[in-house]
Amino acid sequence: MQPAPLPGPFAPPPTPAPPSALPVVAAVLAGCWTVGVVLLPQVVGWLVEQVMLATGLDRPVWLWPAVSLLTIVMVGVPALLLALVPRSDAVRAVGRAWLAGVSALGALGLLRMIPAVHHEAYLAGLAVVAVLAAVVIARLRRRAARPDPADAQTGGHGQTGGHAQTGGHGQTGAHAQTGGHGRGAGAPVTLLAVAAGLLLLLPWLWLGALGGLLETALAVLAATAVGVLAGALLDAELWARFGAGPDRRPARLVLVGGLVAGVTLLLLAAGVGHSGSQLALLLTLPPAGFVLAALQATPAGPSGPAPVRWLVGLTVLGPLAGADPEEVTLLLTTTRDVPFWVAVAAGAAFAVALLVALGYGLLLPRRAPGRPVAAVTVGVLLVAAAGVYAGPGQPGLSGERLLVVLREQADLRDVPRATGAAGRDARVRAVYRRLVDTADRSQADLRRQLARLRLPYTAYYLVNAIEVDGGPAVRAWLSSRPEVDRVLVSQRLRPLPAPVGVSRGDATAPTGPEWNIRMIGADRVWSELGVDGAGITVGSSDSGADAGHPALAAGFRGGDDSWYDPWDGSRSPRDTGGHGTHTVGSAVGRGGIGVAPGATWTSCVNLDRNLGSPARYLDCLQFMLAPFPPGGDPFTDGRPERAPQVLTNSWGCPVIEGCDPAALRPATVAFEAAGVFVVAAAGNTGPYCGSIDDPPATHPDVLTVGAVDRSRRVTDFSSRGPGQDGGKPDVVAPGAAVRSAMPGGGYAVLDGTSMATPQVAGVVALMWSASPALVGDLERTRRLLRDTATPVEPPPGAAGRPDRCGATADAGAGLVDAYAAVRAARR
Numbered sequence: 031m032q033p034a035p036l037p038g039p040f041a042p043p044p045t046p047a048p049p050s051a052l053p054v055v056a057a058v059l060a061g062c063w064t065v066g067v068v069l070l071p072q073v074v075g076w077l078v079e080q081v082m083l084a085t086g087l088d089r090p091v092w093l094w095p096a097v098s099l100l101t102i103v104m105v106g107v108p109a110l111l112l113a114l115v116p117r118s119d120a121v122r123a124v125g126r127a128w129l130a131g132v133s134a135l136g137a138l139g140l141l142r143m144i145p146a147v148h149h150e151a152y153l154a155g156l157a158v159v160a161v162l163a164a165v166v167i168a169r170l171r172r173r174a175a176r177p178d179p180a181d182a183q184t185g186g187h188g189q190t191g192g193h194a195q196t197g198g199h200g201q202t203g204a205h206a207q208t209g210g211h212g213r214g215a216g217a218p219v220t221l222l223a224v225a226a227g228l229l230l231l232l233p234w235l236w237l238g239a240l241g242g243l244l245e246t247a248l249a250v251l252a253a254t255a256v257g258v259l260a261g262a263l264l265d266a267e268l269w270a271r272f273g274a275g276p277d278r279r280p281a282r283l284v285l286v287g288g289l290v291a292g293v294t295l296l297l298l299a300a301g302v303g304h305s306g307s308q309l310a311l312l313l314t315l316p317p318a319g320f321v322l323a324a325l326q327a328t329p330a331g332p333s334g335p336a337p338v339r340w341l342v343g344l345t346v347l348g349p350l351a352g353a354d355p356e357e358v359t360l361l362l363t364t365t366r367d368v369p370f371w372v373a374v375a376a377g378a379a380f381a382v383a384l385l386v387a388l389g390y391g392l393l394l395p396r397r398a399p400g401r402p403v404a405a406v407t408v409g410v411l412l413v414a415a416a417g418v419y420a421g422p423g424q425p426g427l428s429g430e431r432l433l434v435v436l437r438e439q440a441d442l443r444d445v446p447r448a449t450g451a452a453g454r455d456a457r458v459r460a461v462y463r464r465l466v467d468t469a470d471r472s473q474a475d476l477r478r479q480l481a482r483l484r485l486p487y488t489a490y491y492l493v494n495a496i497e498v499d500g501g502p503a504v505r506a507w508l509s510s511r512p513e514v515d516r517v518l519v520s521q522r523l524r525p526l527p528a529p530v531g532v533s534r535g536d537a538t539a540p541t542g543p544e545w546n547i548r549m550i551g552a553d554r555v556w557s558e559l560g561v562d563g564a565g566i567t568v569g570s571s572d573s574g575a576d577a578g579h580p581a582l583a584a585g586f587r588g589g590d591d592s593w594y595d596p597w598d599g600s601r602s603p604r605d606t607g608g609h610g611t612h613t614v615g616s617a618v619g620r621g622g623i624g625v626a627p628g629a630t631w632t633s634c635v636n637l638d639r640n641l642g643s644p645a646r647y648l649d650c651l652q653f654m655l656a657p658f659p660p661g662g663d664p665f666t667d668g669r670p671e672r673a674p675q676v677l678t679n680s681w682g683c684p685v686i687e688g689c690d691p692a693a694l695r696p697a698t699v700a701f702e703a704a705g706v707f708v709v710a711a712a713g714n715t716g717p718y719c720g721s722i723d724d725p726p727a728t729h730p731d732v733l734t735v736g737a738v739d740r741s742r743r744v745t746d747f748s749s750r751g752p753g754q755d756g757g758k759p760d761v762v763a764p765g766a767a768v769r770s771a772m773p774g775g776g777y778a779v780l781d782g783t784s785m786a787t788p789q790v791a792g793v794v795a796l797m798w799s800a801s802p803a804l805v806g807d808l809e810r811t812r813r814l815l816r817d818t819a820t821p822v823e824p825p826p827g828a829a830g831r832p833d834r835c836g837a838t839a840d841a842g843a844g845l846v847d848a849y850a851a852v853r854a855a856r857r
Contacts, residue, residue: 053116057124060108061293064128067104068135068300071097072312076305080360083686086715086723086749091143094305098139101300105132120271124290127268130170131297134163134259138301146304146355147430147519147688149241150502153248153350156302160255164262171265219325221404222394223337226321226386227344228411230314233378235419237371238352239524242429244501249351256302257343261335263294264319269326280327280395284320287327288387291319295342303349306358310349310376317383318345324390328398348379354524356686357641365530365607367639368523424525429501433520433644433688434476434508436494439696440468442703447806454705454806458670461704462656465491466665476513488645491665492652493696497645519688521643530639533608535778537769540622545740546764550789551849552625555796559852563626563795565802568617569674570788571650572610572681573640575633576773577603579611581619585631591657591672592632596649601660603633605773607640612780613680615771617788618795623770623777625792625848629799632657632674637681644693647683651697655704670704675798675805677701678791679710679732680784682724694725702731705806707798709791711783712736712759713749719835721749722758733812734758736841737765737786743823744840748783751839759842760812761819763789790815793848797855804855811855818851819844 075097079089109132112125137159144152240246272287273279295318299311318341325337352375357368399407419425445460446453469491480487480498488497497520498504505517543553555561567587574595577586586592586603593603605611610633620627634650636642654677656668683689701708710732715721727734727749736748736759745766751758765786772778797814798805822841 053112053118053121056116057112057121060112060125060128061289063108064105064132064293065296068101068296069312071101072300072308076309077360079305084360084715086684086713086718086721089145094139094142098136098301101139102132102136105297123268123271127263127290127294128297130167130263131294134160134167134263135297135301137163138298142305144304146306147521147686148502149304149355149430150245150248152304153245153252156252157248157255160252160259164255164259167259167262168265171262171267218398218401218404219328219330220336220340221401221408222390222398223322223325223341224344225404225407225411226318226325226390227341228408228415229382229386230318230341230345230379231348232415232418233375233382234348234352235415235423237375237378237423237527238348239424239526240351240427241354241524242427242501244503245429246351246427249347253343253347253350254339256298256346257339257341258335260295260298260342261338263298264291264322264335264338266334269323272323273327283327284323284391284395288320288323288391291322292316293319295319298342302346304355306355306372307349307353309358310353310372310379311346313376314348314379314383315342315345317380317387318342320387321383321390324387324394327391327395329395330398345379345383348375356521357524359686362640365533365639366528367526367530371527422527424527426525428522428524429499431520431522431643431645432498432500432505432508433518433693434496434498435515435518435693436472436476436496436513437515438468438472438513439494440465440491440700442700445703447703447705449705449806450803451805454675455671457806458655458673458704458706461700462668462670465494465655465700466668469494470665472513476511489665490645490648490652492655492700493648493694495644495648516690518644518690518693520645521641521686521688523639523641526639530606532606532773533778534774535608535772535776537777537779539777540769543622544769546616546768546789547622547625549740549742549764550625550793550846552789552792552796554849555800555852556627559800559849559856561796561800561852562628563618563792563799564628566626566629566676566795566799566805567674568614568626568629568631568788568791568795569654569677570610570614570617570631570633571636571647571654571677571679572613572633573607573637574605574610574635575603575614575631576605576611576771576775579615579619579771579773579775581615581621581623581771582611582631584620585618585627585629587630587632589672590659591669594634594650594653594657596646597635597638600635607637608772608778609637609640609680609784610635611773612770612778613678613784613788615788616768616785617678617792619771625789626795626799629792629795642681642683642687644683644688647681647689647694648697651694651701655700655706673704673706676707676791676794677709678788679708679726680782680787682711682713682727684724689725691723691725691728695729698726698729698731702808705808707791707794707808707811708732709787709794710734711787714747714782714784716748716750717746719750719839720752722751723749728758730757731808733760733790733815734842735760735783735787735790735846736762737781737783738762738822738841738845739764739766741823742845745781747781748786748840750835751842752836757838757842759838761790761815761843761846762786762822762841763846790846793846793851796848796852800852801855814851814854815846816843818847818854820847820850821845 109128141155273283296316299315363369486499618624618629636650656670657672658667710727737745763786768785
């Protein structure tokens with residue numbers, strides 16, 4: 031028989047209920063949800079933007095605000111519930127940290143509406159918004175922690191009073207007990223944070239490259255501001271919830287606190303950097319949360335926000351300063367270009383972060399090194415960082431330049447339109463002289479001012495323009511000058527740690543005329559009409575050309591004015607990309623790959639790594655109008671009588687490279703006046719209507735070429751008209767699975783309107799070779815090409831609606847017919 035329970039005051043105190051595990055489970059689930067919800071939209075958003083760029087569609091300004099709003103809703107709701115519902119102080123602190131983090135992501139994500147070409151403006155905005163967000167978060171935290179006056183009056187009976195008496199549990203008490211000795215011991219912890227940050231920065235100092243002076247300074251400022259924001263997100267109150275302070279629980283602090291801090295830093299990383307740059311930070315910044323937790327777990331106790339600011343600031347600085355966001359693009363992912371090295375740097379920084387987190391987590395909670403050891407470590411790492419940057423790194427500044435387009439452009443309307451070889455040479459000389467005189471006269475004052483301000487510049491005459499080294503301040507000054515029409519950004523590619531590598535091709539050599547040559551009847555022109563393009567020179571502006579290739583060697587015009595490399599200054603023809611060799615081969619290559627194998631060729635490098643700029647395009651176009659010897663001055667040493675008769679251009683200058691629709695218009699007007707026939711690729715952004723939108727393909731005085739396949743069907747990738755001036759494309763040519771030359775003697779089968787364009791240039795060379803009197807008669811030549819073109823099959827998906835973009839928007843006049851065009855030229 032059990033004794034009866036003791037009555038009333040003699041009853042034993044009730045056993046407290048064990049704490050519920052549900053809040054912890056909810057926090058874990060919310061953290062996993064947050065990671066997935068943050069990562070997926072950031073990666074998908076970048077891919078969507080890149081695909082739209084590659085297909086010629088406008089950059090969606092609404093994309094990143096929409097991504098930010100979606101993330102705020104999907105992460106903010108669970109974080110808000112964690113901050114309000116659980117009874118656990120630690121879980122509520124986690125919710126508040128993540129809620130603040132996603133709010134910061136939303137504010138910072140809006141800045142991606144600024145175009146990547148204006149990176150300086152973005153960095154300045156990032157610095158301002160990050161500091162403002164830090165101030166707001168800090169004030170809200172202080173207001174939430176302020177004691178209620180009514181509770182203060184209750185003294186020891188109220189919860190606030192009790193916490194004040196116990197000291198160790200409340201934030202104020204913890205700081206009171208650890209503050210004095212934390213300050214003295216905080217210096218080594220801060221130095222260790224600097225050391226970890228330098229280690230995370232090392233891969234970027236080795237593999238990245240800086241932009242301009244202002245851009246780099248703003249990157250440092252923005253990184254500092256983001257570090258301040260991180261310090262506000264990961265404050266002492268949060269660390270105290272996981273074992274910092276008098277009640278030290280190092281293991282819990284490193285593991286649980288590191289996870290919470292890592293998710294918070296993931297939210298911050300998603301909002302920092304232009305589109306593409308944040309991908310590197312999403313990999314490298316979250317592991318730093320464990321490093322920060324280990325620093326807070328030292329026997330000295332919490333050391334304030336300084337370690338957070340230094341570590342996060344140095345980690346963020348690498349991607350912000352070491353990579354141009356315009357170059358983190360799918361357009362450069364086929365070779366070891368900037369996207370490859372950004373991925374390598376991010377992967378290396380990620381590995382370093384994990385190693386540092388492991389080392390700090392195992393060593394620092396037991397015994398942190400003293401200030402002298404920490405200071406020496408930082409000193410050694412600073413020397414190592416300087417050595418890496420100056421040695422295997424890419425020292426120097428590679429900022430953008432500005433292309434200043436003047437209002438006055440040369441008036442060429444009264445230049446005589448003589449034809450034939452002699453008449454065309456006279457026209458080129460007259461046009462060259464008029465262009466140079468106009469530029470010298472109208473640029474004189476601006477050149478003097480730039481020299482006085484010690485701003486390096488390069489003058490141009492084909493478009494009356496000047497390229498200037500300078501940032502936003504210089505741009506504003508130039509835009510205000512009365513003689514200036516507009517100022518464009520002239521992109522400069524940042525250097526790479528190693529050469530991209532030569533593309534050599536893996537196709538077999540041809541055994542006779544290729545299918546595309548036979549389709550347009552060029553082989554019949556050689557055999558039946560005895561015309562192979564002799565006496566005509568085709569100029570190619572592209573990635574260069576391999577003059578040693580068996581199919582091209584005999585056709586190189588030679589002399590000291592048939593090759594120009596404005597990128598690297600090489601003195602003999604070369605091609606590291608392969609694109610230029612392939613296109614030259616399709617125009618004039620021998621062995622069955624070229625349309626006009628008897629013609630000669632010249633070449634200029636305007637695409638260094640598949641990206642160009644308005645100034646580099648102008649460099650090559652000027653060289654084509656009036657070639658000059660190595661080291662010559664285009665204004666005084668040009669030889670207009672040596673200009674090629676035909677130009678093939680398998681490139682376009684989009685907005686991402688700095689061009690606007692009219693950037694190169696004066697150049698094509700000048701070639702028209704000079705009697706030089708210009709052929710340009712329509713682009714590979716089809717099948718959208720109006721996708722021919724990058725100069726020079728849009729210009730009416732250029733023959734624009736689309737692409738067909740073996741079935742005489744317009745390819746899906748071939749850009750469609752109507753062009754901005756209507757009537758585009760003009761004709762089409764074979765552009766799918768075209769075999770041609772590659773550097774090193776190889777061959778490759780490639781697709782694109784780039785492959786179709788040189789074939790049409792070759793047809794013009796055949797026409798002018800067969801009828802020398804037609805040389806320089808651009809209008810009649812274009813008319814003959816259109817009149818002799820043959821119908822093509824409608825493009826895929828266009829059955830029953832072949833004219834959905836306009837009567838000639840898919841194929842223009844049709845498939846070029848070399849045999850019929852040459853016969854018509856001889857009449």
